[in-house]
Amino acid sequence: MSEWRNWSGSVVARPAEILRPTTEEELSRHVAQANKVRVVGAGHSFMPLCETDGLLLNLDALEGSIEIAPDGLSGWAPAGWSLARLTRALWDKGYSLPNQGDVNPQSLAGAISTGTHGTGAELGSLATFARAFRLVLADGSVVQCSRTERPELFEAQRLSLGLLGVVTRIEVDLVPAFHLQERLSVRPLAEIAAEWEELAVRHRHVEFWVFPYSDRAILKTLDICAPAPEPKTASDMSEGIFKFYCELAAAMPRLTPRLQHILMRLIGKSSRSGPAYSVFPSERSTRFEEMEYELPRAAGFAALNEVTEWIRRKRLPVSFPFEYRLVAADDIWLSPFNKGPGASVSMHQYAKMPWREIFAEAETIFRSHGGRPHWAKRHTLTAADVSALYPMADRFLTVRQQVDPAGKFANTHLTALFGIDPPAPQL
Structure with a gap:
């Protein structure tokens, strides 16, 4: 029996077999013969979506072209x-x-x-x-x-x-094909909140990260720009510094608030441009667990403020920042955005630090504001909830x-x- 783990290491599967078919005919034969089948990609799901004791398929070698x-x-x-x-x-x-x-x-x-x-x-x-x-x-x-x-x-x-x-x-x-310019800056969260509607109209893409113990946030915008070469950096922020901070927070959880204030002082303005496919993604090598709730857009900031106040009140060692994004409405049956435009709030925790109880309590706050979770990220929904x-x-x-x-x-x-x-x- 083989063993498979997801990216964060918290989901472990022991499938009877892991296969990488190269043709559709081979794939069809394996599927028809198996009793249980799941498919895995990069393992970036934090929920056990790929877990199986049957056949686990990886399709990255399957023949095909664009x-x-x-x-x-x-x-x-x-x-x-x-x-x-x-x-x-x-x-x-x-x-x-x-x-x-x-x-x-x-x-x-x-x-x-x-x-x-x-x-x-x-x-x-x-x-x-x-x-x-x-x-x-x-x-x-x-x-x-x-x-x-x-x-x-x-x-x-x-x-x-x-x-x-x-x-x-x-x-x-x-x-x-289009090119993007990425800009990062640090601003007071209250200022970002006051200008949020304008920022959302002015920029093709806008988001921010805010640590639970900081009143300042990292604002990121992406806009179409003139052609530019590949950016010299593969990430919007330094992974090395951030991982060092996470290790300190894991070793000394009580210092988490102070460490976040120090870290924010080290972050300044930055900009990079290049082909869209190389500017959209950033290197994320520091392992974490994640819960993400998709909220009605009008409820986004209220939910973020309430969960942040709860963390501060209980002095909880939440090491990662919250990520706040916008997503348009759709009409997909199981989409959390099928009721209208959404505000997406992601809550992360360093993989070496406790997260289960913290996420479970925070989830009640997000649910109280009309939130629905990202299916692949940590949640506790039941069949009745669905x-x-x-x-x-x-x-x-x-x-x-x-x-x-x-x-x-x-x-x-x-x-x-x-x-x-x-x-x-x-x-």
């Missing part, structure tokens, strides 16, 4: 490619994705299937970029779905958590039952999360 549509507005791409590989390959052909997050090791299918996103008031999650899917179903058959071809399957597949099948190719929205928070969940589960009645793609976590009934015994 095919650009004649109108240049979309293209078919291998689902198992990492965003790093995909966006570089698109750039070489003169195209970019409309948006990206701040890391890029994830697979395209993994990012879309969990609703991963970047920031931008008018930009949706990566799931909104998907136009069509090619996937292997539980019986090994290969189907394609879009708004006009098997539309119910397409709507469910747009954010599916891997419950419907194994995706091999995805048609995604594209835009002409039903209450997602009116279209029943429709999704109906499609799931149709294409995978035996629950081949449902692991222990997902079975409990969606209240999936085991198949009836064969008589």
